[in-house]
Amino acid sequence: MAADAPVPAETAQTATTHSAPRRLVLDILNDWVTTVDHKKIGLMYIGYALVFLVVAGIQALLMRIQLSLPNNDFVSPQAFNSLFTMHGTTMVFFVGMPILFGFGNYLVPLMIGARDMAFPRLNAFSFWISAFGGILLYFSYFGASGLYGAGSAPDVGWFAYAPLTARVFSPGHSTDYWTLAILLSGIGSIGTALNIVATTICMRCPGMKLSRMPLLVWLYLVTSSLVFVAVSPLTAAQIMLMLDRYIGSHFFDTQAGGSAVLWMHFFWIFGHPEVYILILPAFAFANEIIPVFSRKAIFGYAAMVAASVGIGFISLSVWAHHMFTVGLGAGANTFFVLATMIISVPTGIKLFNWLATLWGGKIHFTASMMFAIGFLFQFLIAGLTGVMLSIAPFDWQLGNSYFVVAHFHYVLVGGILFMIFSAFYYWFPKMSGKMLSEKLGKWHFWIFLIGFHLTFDFMHVPGMLGMPRRIYTYEADRGWMIWNMIISSGAIFQAAGTLLFVYNMIWSYFKGPVAGPDPWDAWTLEWSTPSPPPAYNFAEIPSVASRRPLWDLKHPEDPDSNYE
Amino acid sequence: MHTDPDHLDPNVIQLPRPTAWPMILALGVSLILAGMVTSVAVAILGLGLCLASIIGWFRQVLPHEAHEPVPLEDAAIAPTSARTLLPQTKEPAAPHRVETFQLATGIRGGLAGGLAMIVPATIFSLLKFHSLWYATNLLAAGGFVSWGGASDAFLCQFHLQGLLAAIFIHGLTALLVGLLYGAVLPMFPRYPILSAGVIAPLLLTGILHSVLNVLSPLLNQRIDWFWFILSQIAFGLVCGYVVNLQTRLRSAEFQALPFAVRAGLHGNHGPNSIDKKDSSR
Numbered sequence: 001m002a003a004d005a006p007v008p009a010e011t012a013q014t015a016t017t018h019s020a021p022r023r024l025v026l027d028i029l030n031d032w033v034t035t036v037d038h039k040k041i042g043l044m045y046i047g048y049a050l051v052f053l054v055v056a057g058i059q060a061l062l063m064r065i066q067l068s069l070p071n072n073d074f075v076s077p078q079a080f081n082s083l084f085t086m087h088g089t090t091m092v093f094f095v096g097m098p099i100l101f102g103f104g105n106y107l108v109p110l111m112i113g114a115r116d117m118a119f120p121r122l123n124a125f126s127f128w129i130s131a132f133g134g135i136l137l138y139f140s141y142f143g144a145s146g147l148y149g150a151g152s153a154p155d156v157g158w159f160a161y162a163p164l165t166a167r168v169f170s171p172g173h174s175t176d177y178w179t180l181a182i183l184l185s186g187i188g189s190i191g192t193a194l195n196i197v198a199t200t201i202c203m204r205c206p207g208m209k210l211s212r213m214p215l216l217v218w219l220y221l222v223t224s225s226l227v228f229v230a231v232s233p234l235t236a237a238q239i240m241l242m243l244d245r246y247i248g249s250h251f252f253d254t255q256a257g258g259s260a261v262l263w264m265h266f267f268w269i270f271g272h273p274e275v276y277i278l279i280l281p282a283f284a285f286a287n288e289i290i291p292v293f294s295r296k297a298i299f300g301y302a303a304m305v306a307a308s309v310g311i312g313f314i315s316l317s318v319w320a321h322h323m324f325t326v327g328l329g330a331g332a333n334t335f336f337v338l339a340t341m342i343i344s345v346p347t348g349i350k351l352f353n354w355l356a357t358l359w360g361g362k363i364h365f366t367a368s369m370m371f372a373i374g375f376l377f378q379f380l381i382a383g384l385t386g387v388m389l390s391i392a393p394f395d396w397q398l399g400n401s402y403f404v405v406a407h408f409h410y411v412l413v414g415g416i417l418f419m420i421f422s423a424f425y426y427w428f429p430k431m432s433g434k435m436l437s438e439k440l441g442k443w444h445f446w447i448f449l450i451g452f453h454l455t456f457d458f459m460h461v462p463g464m465l466g467m468p469r470r471i472y473t474y475e476a477d478r479g480w481m482i483w484n485m486i487i488s489s490g491a492i493f494q495a496a497g498t499l500l501f502v503y504n505m506i507w508s509y510f511k512g513p514v515a516g517p518d519p520w521d522a523w524t525l526e527w528s529t530p531s532p533p534p535a536y537n538f539a540e541i542p543s544v545a546s547r548r549p550l551w552d553l554k555h556p557e558d559p560d561s562n563y564e
Numbered sequence: 565m566h567t568d569p570d571h572l573d574p575n576v577i578q579l580p581r582p583t584a585w586p587m588i589l590a591l592g593v594s595l596i597l598a599g600m601v602t603s604v605a606v607a608i609l610g611l612g613l614c615l616a617s618i619i620g621w622f623r624q625v626l627p628h629e630a631h632e633p634v635p636l637e638d639a640a641i642a643p644t645s646a647r648t649l650l651p652q653t654k655e656p657a658a659p660h661r662v663e664t665f666q667l668a669t670g671i672r673g674g675l676a677g678g679l680a681m682i683v684p685a686t687i688f689s690l691l692k693f694h695s696l697w698y699a700t701n702l703l704a705a706g707g708f709v710s711w712g713g714a715s716d717a718f719l720c721q722f723h724l725q726g727l728l729a730a731i732f733i734h735g736l737t738a739l740l741v742g743l744l745y746g747a748v749l750p751m752f753p754r755y756p757i758l759s760a761g762v763i764a765p766l767l768l769t770g771i772l773h774s775v776l777n778v779l780s781p782l783l784n785q786r787i788d789w790f791w792f793i794l795s796q797i798a799f800g801l802v803c804g805y806v807v808n809l810q811t812r813l814r815s816a817e818f819q820a821l822p823f824a825v826r827a828g829l830h831g832n833h834g835p836n837s838i839d840k841k842d843s844s845r
Contacts (some may be wrong), residue, residue: 036580139598
């Protein structure tokens, strides 16, 4: 049909009814697949991480059902091994890191007044290779051969200690799937970290000196720098493991002169900084959200920056506290005990500064702020149990017990996940243009809070009673049943809270009230753009004169630039 | 941001052109690795995709980076605030100067207190073991695993490495505790002798008593707590005196300030000032 020829209305309707939606879907798909826009890539990171969050959450539920009763056989021991391996691997590599990189991708250029990341195509490549890593990992459920035949998912635990990963103990390909997926994810992480560092260093808008940079961007700079240092040893270790498994080298084969402890060092020199790679972005969210809902500037900006950089450095010297039970010797034990304790000092500075920001503020208890306050309390407790476990003799008693599981879930769920929820309630209006329902958000908060404490407060107890982690089932006379029942019931609350959150996002996206550019009366540059921001972010590159550029614009009679 | 010099239209902004090549390269690399656990055909397909995408990607950026013009939207935003308080309409009648913690104060206090602490420790050594070096070596033993079972006679002798280790441990600890005094004492300016000379030493002694067995089992076995508390009090009195001198805590004006100001939570100027809290909503 000629483009200029008039078309009768009926014919046009008939012609478009069937074909328009198809074109629309393909257009949208093409738009997202080919995008190099940091915002869309950020949203893809977040969406993909949310899918894996649901998957890994279901795995956790299955494990909790299995452990809720003694002598239970709800899942087989083989399936249980795969469940805890895939749950841990997914949560760390395919939920935690992508979701935090997603927020970083979306927010960092907006906050520093840039139009995109420094390397937009590398940004797209980093996302896609991480995504394919996740897909490859889960393809193991269909494609991998393993100890138990075809369709065996990895079952060596998320830190895959040698010699369990050797061919003789892990025949087939299930462990290879794990190794290759982590390798792909590592390439993506390093690419994104490189992009964030280059963007932060080179693309700040005029006037945005390092001393005026939003704390979120500072934290992402530290996190990304940590990724360089921490992910490289992991990638090296994965390649060494592949060499062991494929061409018969003996890096981790103790019977042929290799060292199983070498793997531990390689893994944990990645593994513990990884905890900080995950928690520092959560700190970053708190640094932006707590001041806005306290209606005060952040307390102790310089101390917060110094503490963040300090945490980055110290976190590189604490890895062997995961290895106290190996028997490192008194000298190494003492060093790692002290290094681990010392990291609580900059972390404590941060907590005190957040409290000082709240002090005397006009606190607005929005859903976002409630999650942030929950984070403060829970992260404090997580830190305290961390200090307890940093003491080598204490760790000898409780290492590899459910006490440790409770401790790190307090960090990962009570700390990081709470701040991720907080960040969703805070930045969803910017990303979607719609407000999330506050009412549903507060229901989400309370249900999830109850579930969290039922699960992870009580999880410390069976740990102290001697229940080891990764145990498939237990005898009825151990006295662990009541605690496991409570823990499992808490998991159901958490699942319900998460479902409510997902419902809230979907409902609000379609039916929620329009957000406007600045629904929280906030102070950083992303709120000076429409919601959602246009592809170019800023029609004109802004210039700033203080740490709170929007405060200055809104209050020319009393700008922060008078004081900084 | 990369700009195209050929495009000077003020109504459009040049952005990097969307491209599928990064995704295809990622898929190619993934398939090459997946070929190791599936089939060599998968790896060959991945290799083909890699080569094609590398060429495609190069053509995106060479000889010039590909851009696409994005029209500017007509949506100027005027930032507004719901804040109702206008704080700087009048100057504060008599702005008070807020004493803030100075790093040098804590360092001076710590060093002075550390020197004072040596006196009772040395007296203890002389009275109980007739040696100048017993307390020094006992402290140093925390740093030497091989000294774990050292005899009293050994600890009474002079050891250069013991002296150096003790100076390091004592100096660092005194410095850190001095910084703590410097930060905390301005918050509690009344009864400085009681707070710096009694309460703080007893608190620190209590903390140390609970963890000393972990930090240094030898010191924990042989420490004389009476003399240790005397040393702590000597440290507290001298360190507190130096901190008090430096920060003029004894002025009535300072003592009348609210705790939040003494603790540095609020000043009377700047983004954290009490006046500048946002009273909106």
